[in-house]
Amino acid sequence: MTHSAQTPPDQDALNARLEQANRQLMQSEKLAAIGQLAAGVAHEINNPVGYVYSNLQSLETYLNDLFRLTEAVDTARSLDDLRLIKQNIDYEFLRNDLKDLLAESREGIERVKTIISAMKDFSHIEEESFKPADLHKGIDTTLNVVNNELKYKAEVVRDFGDLPEVECIISQINQVIMNLLVNAAHAIDEFGKITIRTRHQGDTVTVEIEDTGAGISPDHLSRIFEPFFTTKPVGKGTGLGLSLSFNIIEKHNGRIDVDSTPGHGTCFRITLPVRHPDTGDGG
Numbered sequence: 001m002t003h004s005a006q007t008p009p010d011q012d013a014l015n016a017r018l019e020q021a022n023r024q025l026m027q028s029e030k031l032a033a034i035g036q037l038a039a040g041v042a043h044e045i046n047n048p049v050g051y052v053y054s055n056l057q058s059l060e061t062y063l064n065d066l067f068r069l070t071e072a073v074d075t076a077r078s079l080d081d082l083r084l085i086k087q088n089i090d091y092e093f094l095r096n097d098l099k100d101l102l103a104e105s106r107e108g109i110e111r112v113k114t115i116i117s118a119m120k121d122f123s124h125i126e127e128e129s130f131k132p133a134d135l136h137k138g139i140d141t142t143l144n145v146v147n148n149e150l151k152y153k154a155e156v157v158r159d160f161g162d163l164p165e166v167e168c169i170i171s172q173i174n175q176v177i178m179n180l181l182v183n184a185a186h187a188i189d190e191f192g193k194i195t196i197r198t199r200h201q202g203d204t205v206t207v208e209i210e211d212t213g214a215g216i217s218p219d220h221l222s223r224i225f226e227p228f229f230t231t232k233p234v235g236k237g238t239g240l241g242l243s244l245s246f247n248i249i250e251k252h253n254g255r256i257d258v259d260s261t262p263g264h265g266t267c268f269r270i271t272l273p274v275r276h277p278d279t280g281d282g283g
C-alpha cells in the first residue's frame, strides 16, 4: 500500500477539540447545577415570602384602623366617641396581633437572608483560584441548597472529623458534593440514610458520602464516570455529574473512589491533598 499525500490526523487539533467539548460539558453541567439551585431556592423561599406578603396585607388593614382612630382626635365631639372607635377597631387584639405579625415577618425575612447567603457562598462559579477553605462550611452550604431534594428521601447524618483548611476551589468541591448527595438521594427508593463522613490523615483529607440506596451493579460500576452514562430516565439524569466530579477532583490532585453493594448501598470517597501541589500551570 502506498502512502498518499493524505495528511495524518492532526493530534493537536483533535486534542483541542476534545478539550473544547470537555469545557462545554462542564458548562452544561454547571447550568444543570444552577437550575437545581434555583428550583431548591424557589421552593425554600416561597413559604416565608408567602406569609410575609399576607402579613403586609393585614398590616395595611390595621394601619387604616389606627389612622381612623388618630384622625378622629380632630373630628370626634367627645372622648366617648373616641373610645367607641377604639372599641370598634378592636384595639387590644390589633395591638397584640401587630406584634406577632412583625415578629413572624422578621423571622421570614431572616430565613430568606440565610438562603440567599448560602446561595452566594455556593455560586462563586466564576471563581477559579485555589484557596484554603473550610470543607465543613462548604458541606453545610451545599446541604442547605439541596435540602429540599434530600429531606423527603433520607435522614442526613453528619459525621465530621477535625479538618484543617484545604487548599481547593471550594465552589467546585461544593458542586461535587452536591452531585454525590443528589445521586445518593436518587438511589434511595423510599426513605434511607445518607452519611457524610470527613477525616483528616497526614497530608490528605477524605470526604465520604454513603447511602443506603439501591447500589450499583458490577457491570455499571466500571462505567459510571463516563460522560453521558446514566441509568435515569430522560429529564432526570444527564450522566454528566460523575464525569464532571471526576475532572474536578483530578484537577485538585485528588482521587474519587467508590464502593457499592447492590441492594445495600454505595459509598463515594473523595480524597484531597491538604495543600495543592504547585504544578506551575496555574492550577
Ligand SMILES: Nc1ncnc2c1ncn2[C@@H]1O[C@H](COP(=O)(O)OP(=O)(O)O)[C@@H](O)[C@H]1O
Pocket: 179, 183, 184, 187, 211, 213, 214, 215, 216, 220, 224, 229, 230, 231, 232, 236, 237, 238, 239, 240, 241, 242, 243, 266
Ligand atoms: N449513589 C449512587 N447509588 C447508585 N447509583 C449511582 C449512585 N451515584 C451514581 N450512580 C449511577 O451512576 C450514574 C451516573 O451518575 P451521574 O454521572 O451523576 O449522572 P446522572 O445522575 O445524571 O445519571 C447514575 O445514573 C447511576 O446509575
Ligand SMILES: [Mg+2]
Pocket: 179, 182, 183, 241, 242
Ligand atoms: Mg448525578
